[in-house]
Amino acid sequence: MTATIHKIGGNRAPSLEPMFKLVAPGMNKVNAVILDRMQSEIPLIPELAGHLIAGGGKRMRPMLTLACAQLLDYPGDRHHKLAAAVEFIHTATLLHDDVVDGSDMRRGKTAANLIFGNPAAVLVGDFLFSRSFELMVEDGSLKVLKILSNASAVIAEGEVNQLTAQRQISTTEEKYLEIIGSKTAALFAAACRIAAVVAESGDAQEMSLDAYGRNLGIAFQLVDDAIDYVSDGATMGKDSGDDFRDGKVTLPVILAHIRGNADEQKFWRDAMLGNRISDADLKHARTLLQAHNAIDDTLDRARHYGQRAIDAIAHFPNGEAKSALTEAVEFAIARAY
C-alpha cells in the first residue's frame, strides 16, 4: 500500500505492549475468572468455549476495562469479574457470528462451528451469554447491568442490520457506520464505561470513557474492513477476501462503488451478489479499490475516529494508563500498514 501514514504520535511502531504491561496483573485475575466460569458439568461447554477463549485473541475489551479503571485510579477489584463478563459477551457474539457467516477460520484457527457443529456453537454462545449476566448479578450493580444488557441488545440489532444489508450494494456510508457502531463499537464503549461506574467517577467521566471506547471501536472495525482486502490469512487470523466473497458491503466497497463508472458499479453489484468470487475477481476488486483510493480513505476515516478517541480522554492526567490507551488507538490504526 502507498498511503501516507499520518501517525498520531511517537517514533517507534505503535503496539499494545504498554497496555499489556499496564494490565498484566489484573488480566491474570480476569483470566482466572474466565477459566473458572466457563466450566460446566457438561464437558462440551468448556471444550468448545476453551477452543475460542484459550485459543488466543487479544482480549482487547477486558484490557480496556482494566486500563480505564487504572486511568481513574480505581483501587478495588470489582472490575475483574465485570471484564470477564464483557469477554463472555464478546465470545458469545463471535460464536454466533461464525454460525451466521459460515466462517471457516477465527483467530487463525478453524472456527468452532466447523469443529463442534453449528448447534453446539449456538448453545455454548447462549451459555456464555447467560454466564456473563450471572457474573454481573454477582457484582450487583444495576447500572452495569443496564449498560451491558443494552449493549447486548444493540449488538444483536447491529448484527441483524448487517444481515439485512448483506449483498446490498446500495448500502450507504451512513448505514455502514450505524452497523459498525452497533455491532462493534457498542461493546468497546460499554467495556470502557463500566470502569467509570465501578470507580464511581460520575456521569461526565463515564461519557468520556464511553466516547473513547466507541470511537476506538469504530476505528478498529474500519481498519479490520480495510485489512480484509490487503492481508493474507496469516496476518488477519481469518481468510483474506472473506468479506468480498460473503458479500459484506464494507466502507472500502462503498467508496469504490460510489466513485466508480457504470462498468465498475456493475462489477461491485455482481460481486456483492456472489457472482464474482474467483481469485481473479478479488484481484480486480483490489485494483479498483486502489484506483479510487478506497482503502486509503477508509483508513483516513479510521484515523478520524482514532483522533476523537484520543481527544475524549485528553483531559485525564498524563501517566501510564493514558499513554497505554492512546497507543492502543495508534496500534489499531497502524495494523493496516
Place this chain on the structure above:
Amino acid sequence: MTATIHKIGGNRAPSLEPMFKLVAPGMNKVNAVILDRMQSEIPLIPELAGHLIAGGGKRMRPMLTLACAQLLDYPGDRHHKLAAAVEFIHTATLLHDDVVDGSDMRRGKTAANLIFGNPAAVLVGDFLFSRSFELMVEDGSLKVLKILSNASAVIAEGEVNQLTAQRQISTTEEKYLEIIGSKTAALFAAACRIAAVVAESGDAQEMSLDAYGRNLGIAFQLVDDAIDYVSDGATMGKDSGDDFRDGKVTLPVILAHIRGNADEQKFWRDAMLGNRISDADLKHARTLLQAHNAIDDTLDRARHYGQRAIDAIAHFPNGEAKSALTEAVEFAIARAY
C-alpha cells in the same frame, strides 16, 4: 391409546380455561409489553419475532407468573414486565432450538428459521434474550435477575447436554430427567418463583412455587415426549415422529429399549443413529412402545411429577388461583389422552 386415565381431580375434561380467565386482565398488560419491547428500527426483528410470538403458543410461562402472583395476593404490577421477560427468554430459546434441530414446524406454522434463515433466527434470538435482561434491569430486582440469569445458563447447559445425548441409546432415565429438568423445568420454576420475589413472600413460598413450576415443567415435557409418538401434526403443532427421526432419546424410547430383547434393542440403536426413519420404522417403533407399556409408563411418571406440583402448593388457601394452577397440571397430563 388404552391407558387407564388416573385423573387427578374433577369430572369434566381438565383445561386451561380457568387459568386463561384468571390471568386475562394481566395477560393483556403482558402482551402489550411483549409487543412494545420486541420492536426495533431494524424491521426484520419485529417481523421474525412476531412470526413466533404473535403466531400463538399458550404463553404458559408468563401465565404461570401471573397466576402465582394472584395465589400470593400480590397487588402490584411489577410482574407484568417480568412475565414478558420470561416469555422473551422462552422465545429466544425456541428460535435457537429450531436452528439446532433443523425443525420445519413450530406451533403449527413453518418454523422461523426456514422462512427467515438460520442466521436471522440466531440473531433475533440474541436480541430477545438481551431485551429480556433489559426488562429485568428496569424492574431493578437483583434477586429476579439472579434467578433468571441462572435459569438461562441452566437451560443452555441442558440444551448442550441434550445435544451430547442425541443418538446415544445408552442415555439413562436419570440423565434424561436431568436434561429435561434443565432445558424445560428450570424456566417453569423461575417463572413461578419470581412471583414470590416481587410479592416479597419469603424464601419458603419462593421454594414452594419453584417446586410447583419445576414439577409441572417435568410433567409437561414427559407428556410432550409421549405425544410425539402418538399424535399427528395437527394436535402437536409439530410433526409427529420428529423426536424419533432426530434421534432424540426420550423416556418412551429409554423404557422400550431397556425392556426390549436383543433384536429390539438393535432396532432402537439403529433408529437413534438415524438408520430407521421410514414411516414403517416409526410404525414399528410405536408397536414396540405399546408392547412394553412405554408410553403409559412415561405418562405415569408425568402424573407423579404432576402430583408433586399440586402438593407443592397444597398449603396455600383455596381459591381461584389455586384451582387454576391445579387444573393446569391436570391439563398438562390430560393432553396425552
